[in-house]
Amino acid sequence: DQQVKQNSPSLSVQEGRISILNCDYTNSMFDYFLWYKKYPAEGPTFLISISSIKDKNEDGRFTVFLNKSAKHLSLHIVPSQPGDSAVYFCAASRSPSGTYKYIFGTGTRLKVLA
Amino acid sequence: NAGVTQTPKFQVLKTGQSMTLQCAQDMNHEYMSWYRQDPGMGLRLIHYSVGAGITDQGEVPNGYNVSRSTTEDFPLRLLSAAPSQTSVYFCASREPYGGPDTQYFGPGTRLTVL
Numbered sequence: 364d365q366q367v368k369q370n371s372p373s374l375s376v377q378e379g380r381i382s383i384l385n386c387d388y389t390n391s392m393f394d395y396f397l398w399y400k401k402y403p404a405e406g407p408t409f410l411i412s413i414s415s416i417k418d419k420n421e422d423g424r425f426t427v428f429l430n431k432s433a434k435h436l437s438l439h440i441v442p443s444q445p446g447d448s449a450v451y452f453c454a455a456s457r458s459p460s461g462t463y464k465y466i467f468g469t470g471t472r473l474k475v476l477a
Numbered sequence: 478n479a480g481v482t483q484t485p486k487f488q489v490l491k492t493g494q495s496m497t498l499q500c501a502q503d504m505n506h507e508y509m510s511w512y513r514q515d516p517g518m519g520l521r522l523i524h525y526s527v528g529a530g531i532t533d534q535g536e537v538p539n540g541y542n543v544s545r546s547t548t549e550d551f552p553l554r555l556l557s558a559a560p561s562q563t564s565v566y567f568c569a570s571r572e573p574y575g576g577p578d579t580q581y582f583g584p585g586t587r588l589t590v591l
Binding site for chain 1: 481512517518519520521522525535536567569580581582583584585
C-alpha cells in the first residue's frame with residue numbers, strides 16, 4: 364500500500380510558466396516532507412523540505428506547500444526552466460531522529476519545453 | 478571529495494547467480510542505506526546502517542544481505558539473484574542527526590537478472 368502517492372507520472376510545462384507537482388500521503392504520523400530531483404543516470408539530489416509545523420517553505424524558485432488536513436503537499440517551480448526537466452520524488456518521514464526513514468512517492472517526470 | 482560512489486554501473490546476472498554491489502563514501506557519514514527503484518514503485522529502502530557493525534532491515538530486505546565493517550563501505554549482497562531483483566539500486570549516506578540536505582545518493586547500479 365503506497366503511503367506516499369504522486370498521481371501524475373508526467374507533466375509538461377512551457378519555459379517561464381509555473382510547474383506544480385503534487386503529492387498525497389495517507390499516514391498521519393508523517394510530519395516531515397521533502398522533495399528530491401533526479402536526472403537520468405544520476406542519483407536523487409535533495410531539493411527542498413518542510414516540517415508539519417509550517418504550511419509553506421520557499422527557496423528561490425522553489426516553494427513547497429503543505430496542507431495537513433488534506434494530507435497533500437505540492438511543489439511549485441516559478442519560473443520553470445529547461446534545466447528543471449527531471450524526475451521529482453516527494454518523500455515523507457516521522458519526526459527526524461538518528462534513524463529516520465523516508466517513504467518515497469513514485470515520482471513525476473517534469474519536462475520544461477523551451 | 479568523491480561523495481558516494483557505486484560499482485558497477487551496470488550488471489547482468491543469470492537467475493541463481495550471486496554478486497555484490499559496492500558502495501563507498503568519503504564524507505565520514507555514519508548513516509548509509511540502500512534503496513531500489515522500480516517503475517511505478519518509487520524508491521524503497523532495502524537495508525540501512527547507523528555505523529560500523531550495525532545494520533538493520535528496511536521495507537524490502539528479502540533476498541539481500543549487508544554488512545558494515547568500516548565507516549566508508551556498505552556493500553549489498555545478492556546471494557541468489559531472481560528476476561524480481563531487476564532494478565536500479567541506489568546507495569545513500571548522511572550524517573546521523575543531519576537534515577535531509579545532508580543525504581547524498583550515489584549514481585546507481587542498474588541490475589538485470591535474466
